[in-house]
Amino acid sequence: MSHALRAELLALQDEYISTLDTDRLEDWPEMFVEDCFYEIIPKENFDQGLPAPIIYCDSKKMLRDRVVSLRHANIYAAVVYRHFVSGLSFSEQPDGSIEMQSSYLVINTSQIGESVVYQTGRYNDIVVRDGDRLRFKKKQCVYDTSRVQTLLALPI
Amino acid sequence: MIVEKTAPHEAEGFFGEADGSRVPYAVFSSKEIYDLEQERIYRGPTWNFLGLEAEIPNPGDYKSTFVGDTPVVMTRTEEGGLAAWVNRCAHRGAMVCRELRGNATSHNCVYHQWSFDTKGNLLGVPFRRGQKGQAGMPKDFNPKEHNLRQLRVDSFSGLVFATFSDTVEPLDEYIGETMGGYIKRVFCKPVEYLGCTRQYSKSNWKLYMENVKDPYHASLLHLFHTTFNIFRVGMKAHCVTDENHGLHSIIMAIKEGQDETAGGDYKEQNIRSYDEGFHLEDDSILALVEEYDVIATNHIQPIFPQLVVQQIHNTLVARQLLPKGPNNFELIFHFFGYADDTPEMRNLRIKQANLVGPAGYISMEDTEATELVQQGTVRDGLETSVIEMAKHEPDQSNTLITEKLIRSFWRGYRKLMNFDQSSAQGA
Numbered sequence: 382m383s384h385a386l387r388a389e390l391l392a393l394q395d396e397y398i399s400t401l402d403t404d405r406l407e408d409w410p411e412m413f414v415e416d417c418f419y420e421i422i423p424k425e426n427f428d429q430g431l432p433a434p435i436i437y438c439d440s441k442k443m444l445r446d447r448v449v450s451l452r453h454a455n456i457y458a459a460v461v462y463r464h465f466v467s468g469l470s471f472s473e474q475p476d477g478s479i480e481m482q483s484s485y486l487v488i489n490t491s492q493i494g495e496s497v498v499y500q501t502g503r504y505n506d507i508v509v510r511d512g513d514r515l516r517f518k519k520k521q522c523v524y525d526t527s528r529v530q531t532l533l534a535l536p537i
Numbered sequence: 538m539i540v541e542k543t544a545p546h547e548a549e550g551f552f553g554e555a556d557g558s559r560v561p562y563a564v565f566s567s568k569e570i571y572d573l574e575q576e577r578i579y580r581g582p583t584w585n586f587l588g589l590e591a592e593i594p595n596p597g598d599y600k601s602t603f604v605g606d607t608p609v610v611m612t613r614t615e616e617g618g619l620a621a622w623v624n625r626c627a628h629r630g631a632m633v634c635r636e637l638r639g640n641a642t643s644h645n646c647v648y649h650q651w652s653f654d655t656k657g658n659l660l661g662v663p664f665r666r667g668q669k670g671q672a673g674m675p676k677d678f679n680p681k682e683h684n685l686r687q688l689r690v691d692s693f694s695g696l697v698f699a700t701f702s703d704t705v706e707p708l709d710e711y712i713g714e715t716m717g718g719y720i721k722r723v724f725c726k727p728v729e730y731l732g733c734t735r736q737y738s739k740s741n742w743k744l745y746m747e748n749v750k751d752p753y754h755a756s757l758l759h760l761f762h763t764t765f766n767i768f769r770v771g772m773k774a775h776c777v778t779d780e781n782h783g784l785h786s787i788i789m790a791i792k793e794g795q796d797e798t799a800g801g802d803y804k805e806q807n808i809r810s811y812d813e814g815f816h817l818e819d820d821s822i823l824a825l826v827e828e829y830d831v832i833a834t835n836h837i838q839p840i841f842p843q844l845v846v847q848q849i850h851n852t853l854v855a856r857q858l859l860p861k862g863p864n865n866f867e868l869i870f871h872f873f874g875y876a877d878d879t880p881e882m883r884n885l886r887i888k889q890a891n892l893v894g895p896a897g898y899i900s901m902e903d904t905e906a907t908e909l910v911q912q913g914t915v916r917d918g919l920e921t922s923v924i925e926m927a928k929h930e931p932d933q934s935n936t937l938i939t940e941k942l943i944r945s946f947w948r949g950y951r952k953l954m955n956f957d958q959s960s961a962q963g964a
Contacts, residue, residue, distance in 0.1 A: 426732035
């Protein structure tokens with residue numbers, strides 16, 4: 382197992398989390414290749430092989446649309462996310478891509494200053510080399526916290 | 538003089554206006570009223586939506602759910618029929634079924650291993666006859682008298698309902714001819730269950746009921762609706778209630794013959810929710826494949842008290858609305874498609890799941906709004922909302938600028954809760 386690759390993947394995860402946790406939503410789609418897949422799906426559906434998601438994007442265009450909609454169309458109370466990621470495992474595939482899994486925890490803080498465990502789950506990712514950097518080809522968030530508190534606006 | 542503290546609904550003139558246009562805010566936060574609702578609504582003469590038949594297709598399949606806040610299990614029996622029972626052991630009260638879903642021909646309570654069949658009949662009691670001279674149950678113990686509490690169950694177009702009531706009318710009469718027709722519009726052929734998503738709101742369940750009976754808010758709160766012409770005033774509309782108690786209703790926004798100038802009306806009135814500058818790079822999410830005789834962008838149909846049937850573009854959902862104490866409710870979105878969907882059609886339904894549910898482009902704001910009401914009304918229980926829109930035109934059912942479905946709901950609610958009588962006594 383390559384320590385250099387592991388360091389690269391950890392750096393990619395850190396960048397991803399930092400982008401979301403510091404409200405740089407416009408930079409979020411840039412972490413994906415054009416032909417990408419992003420999904421947030423409850424574990425209960427995933428385990429049963431059922432497809433119903435809460436967010437489903439099959440192109441980078443759809444990621445950008447989500448950001449534009451959040452910025453200009455949707456109404457939701459301002460929140461701050463803090464992501465915590467652990468338990469990284471990965472494997473290099475024959476086609477050069479890397480499959481990567483990790484656990485995540487998102488703590489959500491409301492305007493009145495209440496912090497709650499908002500979502501826990503697993504990331505199932507496929508990462509590819511795109512020029513001089515790594516980008517996500519797939520990011521699937523399979524969440525355990527099946528009861529979504531109030532609403533989910535920001536990506537995980 | 539000693540003033541006795543009374544429950545809010547016992548106050549003089551509670552629910553002052555008979556027309557449903559004034560609703561005292563106490564109904565959204567009072568524990569006394571919540572407990573009365575459990576008795577008079579959920580255990581009263583109503584049919585409560587449990588799930589889709591397609592969720593439990595095989596003998597022994599089951600799902601844990603609720604009627605009001607009572608835990609209930611719905612099952613497919615060995616004979617292929619439907620059953621539902623209260624999930625509370627007839628022995629000492631423990632929950633018998635501990636899984637959300639599964640398949641089992643008998644259900645065993647883990648506490649003392651009393652076992653029950655799919656219909657809730659008691660099958661066995663360990664050591665009932667004692668052992669080696671040690672006493673078991675008394676001789677007169679009759680297992681037939683200790684089944685789980687069994688509910689009446691029936692289905693309508695593949696939607697499963699249960700009731701505690703021995704006197705409520707049959708399910709199809711409860712739904713009524715008008716509402717039944719609209720349900721059959723969506724449940725026009727066999728469906729396939731695609732999974733569920735859950736949303737938990739810190740607000741009272743009736744605020745959500747109001748929301749799904751409120752076409753007035755739809756194009757104002759949800760910018761996505763208005764900007765992309767999914768739901769605008771000027772669209773042809775059906776806003777009607779059932780013919781019996783007025784607690785069920787439908788809002789349909791119909792695309793054909795639409796007044797295309799309506800976008801201008803929003804612009805003229807400087808309404809936030811119309812934004813010409815907002816475009817989607819991938820607008821396939823807004824596709825509307827024509828599947829029915831009447832082409833509606835929105836079909837929102839609450840069947841009181843636990844179901845909302847939804848067709849928005851090509852996404853199909855049976856929403857289950859569950860009360861969780863006076864200050865919380867849970868929504869469970871049961872997504873489905875048709876068994877004969879092409880792969881492309883199925884993919885479109887999944888893609889359009891982005892429109893609804895807890896992260897939905899045109900639904901995430903709803904719980905935000907209901908929570909704002911919950912927070913705003915917490916203290917002033919005898920103050921009331923003002924529900925007047927189009928009140929002077931009660932027969933108008935082709936407009937989206939109306940609050941008549943909400944007024945009808947509150948009139949039906951008062952009657953079911955017997956509040957008419959208590960306020961009359963107070964007056």
